[in-house]
Amino acid sequence: MIVPVKKVKLAVLNDYEETLLENLQRYGVLMLIPLAERGGELPEGELLARTEKSLRLIKEYESKVKKDDDEYVVAYEEFMRVDESRKELLVKIEQCGAEIEELRAAIKAAEEKYEFYRPWRLLPVKPGRLGRNRYSVSRIGFINPYDVKNFGAALEAVDAGLLMLGRAHEGQAVAVVCYYEDDAEVQNVLKSFEFQEVSLPDRDMTPAETLAGLDQDMERFKEELRAAEARLREFTESGRELELLSDQLKTRIEVRQAPVMTMPRAAYLEGWVREDRVEELKKAVAEVTDIYDLEITEPEADEQPPTVLQNGKFVAPFETITEMYSLPNPDETDPNPALSFWYLIIFGMMMGDAGYGFVMSLATFLFLKIKKPKGNSARLLKIFFYAGFATMLWGAAYGSYFGFTVKPNLIEPMTDPLKMLIVSLAIGGLHIITGLLIKAYDDIRHKRYFDALFDQFSWIMILVGIGMLFVPATNTIGMALAITGAAIILLTGGRKSKSVLGKVVGGLGGLYNITGYLSDILSYSRILALSLSSAVIGWVMNLLAGMFAGSVFGYILAAIIFVIGHVFNIVMGILSAYVHDLRLHFIEFFNRFYQGGGYAFEPLSLKLQYIDKVNIRNPQGGINHE
Template sequence: MIEKMSFVTLAGPKTEIDYLVDHYLSKHDIHLENALSELSSAEQFTTFTEENPFKAMLTKSRELMLLVKNPEKATISKINVNKAQKFIDKIDEQIDDIRTEVTNLEKQMDALNQDYAVLAPFKTLNYSLKGIYDMEFFKYRFGKIPRSEFDKFESYLDPDMDEIFLTCLVESEYVYGVFFAPIDKFNEVAKDFRNIHFDEIPIPKQYKGFPNDECLNIAKNKAELDEKIKFKNAEISTVVETNRDKLVSACRRIEIAFSNFDVRKLAAVTRDSGVTFQVLCGWMTTKEAKKLLKETDDDPNVVCIVSDDVDDHKSIPPTKLKNNRFIRPFELFVKMYGLPAYNEIDPTLFLTITYAFIFGIMFGDLGQGLCLLIGGLIVYKTKKMDLAGIICAAGVFSCIFGALFGSFFGFEFESFISPLNSMITLPFLGSINIVLVAAFLFGSFVIISTMIINIANAIKQKNLGKALFGPNAVTGLVFYVSIIAVIILYMTGKPLPGTILAVIMFGVPLILIFLEEPLKNLVSKKQPLIEDSKGIFAATAFFELFDYLITYLSNALSFLRIGVFAISHAAMMQVVMTLAGAENGGSANIVVVIIGNIIVMAMEGLVVGIQVLRLEYYEMFGRFYEGSGREFVPYRKKYKK
């Protein structure tokens, strides 16, 4: 169900807004709205202009919280804002010097990493770097050549020119090496190497030994720096963990103070008045609003006004669902489609009953249902997962229909009905599986139920046109019920009453559905009754009516999948038992039975779950539910986040 809402306005001196937030907003669930957009005399009000003074402190507290291990295990204590700020500053100062040292060490580590990356490709060079630097008659360049160019680079070079290229590392994309050339020929050689996209890699001059030895020294220095960084971080952790409880309490107090001050963004302040007042407003459940009204009765700093007329305000009331614990997990599927608007009927109960019921029919096995029931219940109790609660409920109905179908992990026992063998003879159709007939009748009942809910929604929304005219309104309901009645009369051998009913009841509802647009405008007193030309209206209405008729048929046939899945589930389990050698009363291979049941549960269970959800969304919700509501988000939940 959707909780009833009341609109609450809180006013008081501007200087007392923090008092109002601390004493009332932080203790009650209120969905705040922008006060300026709600007030009818908005020109007499303005907004707060102060910048949030806790912004810098909030940044500092969040940086410290990143250093706290398992903050959720901290013991929270009460602390005022001033003490919280001083304590956070104190801890920050204690670790600031250490963090500076860590930053410097990390910079040194980055420099070593860069140097290592430069030297590593040349580790196989069997010459000291100092010896290369000190050559008198030759110049050199370290670098890399694209692999695609390397294999043909000799053809680019002048064969009469003196140069040496030493290959040090060959990778998939590049070849690393160093080339040497006489000083007087170097510029020409360098030009040729540039033509084959040689990319120079400068070598830091502080390294003078063999490249491999220098890389080993760098690795050693990195290990020493890493130990120093770990030691310094351990010092920071010691300071933080020693003061964890008080630090977390202080940081959370700053979060609250920041959020409390930010309430000013939604408040309105009076202009040009001797005493400046602030106004806050929002939505509360009627029950909660009455409590707040009672609490503020004797408070001279707060004026509280509660209005139960939800239509008298500019904003639309938010939606807060309130369902019992058995139904609550199914709110997950409702929210996936969209929250109900405040003036809609909450479909959670309807979805709970139909989803679990249909799943049970399509996945009817007592043993497998028990697995879903027990597994879902354990996960729901331990992890509080809504999906697990849904699986648990689906498992209950799988057990019920498994007992009716006489199936326990594929082993058959005396049953009320057999999905594979129970047949019925009907006029015009001959012999047909009774499960398919039941699925069609059940689908028709569900469609009729959704139409009734749609009519109830329209009445709740005070939309008479929507309730009376349309494929899912009274006209559509009369037409659809007439179709079902005619089919039943013909199938039971009573064609005359069926024909009379068809003649009388088919024409009038279809005409009213055809005239849906002008009739709705007539009821709501809107002009003109037909917005476009009569020709365009007639063509549009005709094709829409044709589409409605096709939809009636397709929706009814869509529910046949319930019976088809029930039959296919029974057939799959029969295959499993055949593979296990249990046909004709033989002894079953338990390993095959277990593996077969696992495969069927994993594969068909997922498919059935998705198919039932598809039926809910497309064949049911599409007839009566819009899902255009906005979630009720109380202020105190926002600052807790």
């Protein structure tokens, strides 16, 4: 359901502003309306960025130690306590992280240098002795490996010496030596073979000596890196202290950035409070000061308050589906109770296999228990958990168990698709009628009685009447209902128009909407299509597996085909049913009554990303935050 909210106007002396905001945050009952933005950078922002960076760093090593999956619960006093040891821990982790980054950079640089020198390992002289001297000229460089033989012959023809060295991605490393007077001819040979001359920077050591030194440096760097990583791994045990610091900083930043209008002697704020939390708001203010002005009123006609949804454990997960479309307007009916029922019915019909439903519910149950996801991920998984039971029920009705048909069953999509199509369209009609009933309820709640009768119940009469026409025992009653509904629309469809012509055209135009209703109902034929696709793929996988059964190896291969095939069918079935079920609700169902356009109620509260729960245990009161 949608909980009503009240408008709040509050003024206190400046001396109590920060304390009041912290207490309001502790209670978590007031959503502030932006009146003024507070500019400037906050010191907590920089500290938060450093904390998040350090958390990401230590989480790289958490997989190597046993994680603590227990619920992270702290007392409010501990949450708000400023502990300098957490900042000291942050500095130590940052220093360790900086050391690791430097060592990794040093190792990378050494590896790159090693790779550069590796082709020249066999060069017997120091690079400083290469080049021109009194009697000879020596060079090193790369040539194409495929030209080695011809290159050697060409150098021999001009009385030059050739030393083959190592290989690299640049080509074959070589050293060329010639007499000073033969250098011009040698250069022509080098040019013809596209010789790439190289200069080595370390002039006073042979490449082999340089490589040996690099080996020692890399081994030392790696040893230091292992030691630094071991120290950092020890900090993973203190990760929760950093998580607490991060949530503390986020909470503090929200208070510092609260949109409060500050005047010379007083602070003024406006906001929204849930109707059932008004007394808690008064208590939160009175605990801070007895000098204040508090006004609580109904929202003005031109104001749109936030939407507060409050549903039970079963319906609440389905709120995430509504939020994908749009939050409801606070003045309309919450669609989630009806949506939760119909979403499961249609999803189960589309999947339609009891075995698949069992796997869905079991897999999501285990994932929720082991991984303990939060937020929308947890809510979506709970929807699939419930959808698994709906799939089991419809699978039993179809007699389908992992693609095998078991009698008795009520309906079998593969052998009786026409009957399945009729059931699908009937479900579609009932789904749309539910939307019309919700709209009629909204009209009656807002005292729009004629709208409920002429615009909603008239169409319900037509749709019910059309459905009854297909049942021989009720076709006469159905005809009467359909004609009565059509007459109501024809006579009242243009009632809001002032001219006679407008009333006539409005009535005819309203009746023409029957084409829209019929096309919407036909959209539910996708239920038949998806139930057939799931059944056919399951049947084919069983057929393929059965073709290989007969020997030990055949049974093993058949089991592999069976498992992989049905896992594929389950995954594709879930994706298809999820998307098409959403489509039927967003287009066909919501189109009949839903306005949307609401925005979420987000009160000033503790910002918990890592902590699961903050307990308020002091005698002053407040609410537990999760």
